Amino acid sequence: MSDSGSQQNGQAVVALGQGARVAVPIVLGYLSIGFAAGVVQRTSGLSVAEVMLMSLLLYAGSAQFVVASLIVAAAPGPLPVAAVVGTVFLVNLRHLLLSAALAPYFSRVAAWKNGLLGLQLTDETFVVAWAELLRGRVPDEGRAAWMAGLNLSAYLSWAAANLAGALASGYVGDTRALGFDFALPAMFGALLMMQLSAQRGSGERDPAPTAGNGRAAALIVAPVAALLAVVIALVLPGQWNIIIATLVAASVALVFGRSWKSARKS
Amino acid sequence: MEIRPEILIIVIASALVTAGPRVIPLILLSRIELPAWLREWLGAVPVAILAALLATELLTSGGRLLPLAGNPALLAILPVMAIAYGTRSLLGAVAAGVLTIALLRNFAA
Numbered sequence: 001m002s003d004s005g006s007q008q009n010g011q012a013v014v015a016l017g018q019g020a021r022v023a024v025p026i027v028l029g030y031l032s033i034g035f036a037a038g039v040v041q042r043t044s045g046l047s048v049a050e051v052m053l054m055s056l057l058l059y060a061g062s063a064q065f066v067v068a069s070l071i072v073a074a075a076p077g078p079l080p081v082a083a084v085v086g087t088v089f090l091v092n093l094r095h096l097l098l099s100a101a102l103a104p105y106f107s108r109v110a111a112w113k114n115g116l117l118g119l120q121l122t123d124e125t126f127v128v129a130w131a132e133l134l135r136g137r138v139p140d141e142g143r144a145a146w147m148a149g150l151n152l153s154a155y156l157s158w159a160a161a162n163l164a165g166a167l168a169s170g171y172v173g174d175t176r177a178l179g180f181d182f183a184l185p186a187m188f189g190a191l192l193m194m195q196l197s198a199q200r201g202s203g204e205r206d207p208a209p210t211a212g213n214g215r216a217a218a219l220i221v222a223p224v225a226a227l228l229a230v231v232i233a234l235v236l237p238g239q240w241n242i243i244i245a246t247l248v249a250a251s252v253a254l255v256f257g258r259s260w261k262s263a264r265k266s
Numbered sequence: 267m268e269i270r271p272e273i274l275i276i277v278i279a280s281a282l283v284t285a286g287p288r289v290i291p292l293i294l295l296s297r298i299e300l301p302a303w304l305r306e307w308l309g310a311v312p313v314a315i316l317a318a319l320l321a322t323e324l325l326t327s328g329g330r331l332l333p334l335a336g337n338p339a340l341l342a343i344l345p346v347m348a349i350a351y352g353t354r355s356l357l358g359a360v361a362a363g364v365l366t367i368a369l370l371r372n373f374a375a
Contacts, residue, residue: 025357028360029360047268050269053269053273058277060284063280067276079272093287094315096290097308099290099291100292100295100308101311101312103295104295104296111293111296114296118288118290121292123315123319127312130312177368184323185319185323185324185363186343186360186364188320189320190347190359191350191356192313193348193350194350194351194356218313222313225314225321229317229318230321233322234326234331241318242319246311246318249310250310250314251307253307254303254307258306
């Protein structure tokens with residue numbers, strides 16, 4: 001009994017380390033973006049303690065920028081609590097889609113563990129987790145520990161970078177010259193291409209296959225989503241563009257994939 | 267080092283409305299079998315989100331369209347995507363992108 005227990009613990013530690021290893025590109029990106037976010041939040045009038053409260057509890061880059069900018073816009077009047085919270089809700093609503101897309105892969109994980117894992121879900125941890133799951137590189141055993149390793153690496157690097165930025169606010173020069181801020185868009189672009197090259201087939205049983213089961217549908221989803229996201233960003237304030245573009249593009253892919261499949265069958 | 271009460275309220279309320287969408291689908295949807303069309307639809311979500319985030323990052327800033335010419339990010343994303351497609355190495359692709367944009371910002375134009 002204790003033997004199998006310690007063996008399980010060993011597996012969990014290994015999985016935790018593997019999860020942390022795939023988080024390396026996220027950590028690089030978060031260290032630079034998080035530093036910038038710390039500087040921005042501090043210069044918008046938040047104290048270091050308030051920056052860290054937000055970093056540790058809210059843990060959402062774009063939402064933290066939104067809160068900071070709304071606080072600046074409201075000064076010197078009273079803080080618009082309801083408007084800020086409402087905007088954060090809308091900005092972070094897209095996590096619904098990410099969480100739902102991961103859910104089938106975590107059906108054997110206890111509900112309370114899924115809850116804790118979900119708390120630290122971000123765009124970046126999602127896309128890395130998704131890419132690894134789709135390529136069949138995450139074993140069933142220790143899957144929760146693997147995701148925890150990925151999550152904690154991202155979470156801790158974000159908090160550390162926020163703290164460093166908040167403390168260094170006022171002393172910083174040009175961090176853009178080093179190009180680290182490009183790590184996040186680069187990661188989105190790389191993961192997109194890896195998705196397209198991985199669609200041909202994956203080892204893992206695939207409970208959430210791309211609509212139309214292939215690159216044909218993905219090749220429609222990507223340009224539709226990109227075009228919509230840009231157009232909506234230009235006409236609608238806030239961060240509605242990501243969620244609307246995603247909803248529409250995924251639906252277009254579903255309709256296209258279904259009609260394409262039925263056309264091939266008949 | 268003080269925390270104003272309004273800020274505390276904003277952060278806690280924001281954290282709660284953020285936690286809901288993050289946590290609820292993972293807890294509920296992992297327990298029930300989803301219909302095939304919904305799984306297909308969810309399967310298209312990652313590609314859509316990635317493309318939407320990427321296009322927004324590269325082409326817009328603060329609700330405005332960035333100029334296509336003289337936008338180093340548009341050049342730097344090309345080696346990233348080529349390396350990712352060819353080698354499937356995320357770290358290699360990201361490193362190449364960071365290096366490219368640093369070179370472009372420091373030495374081009």
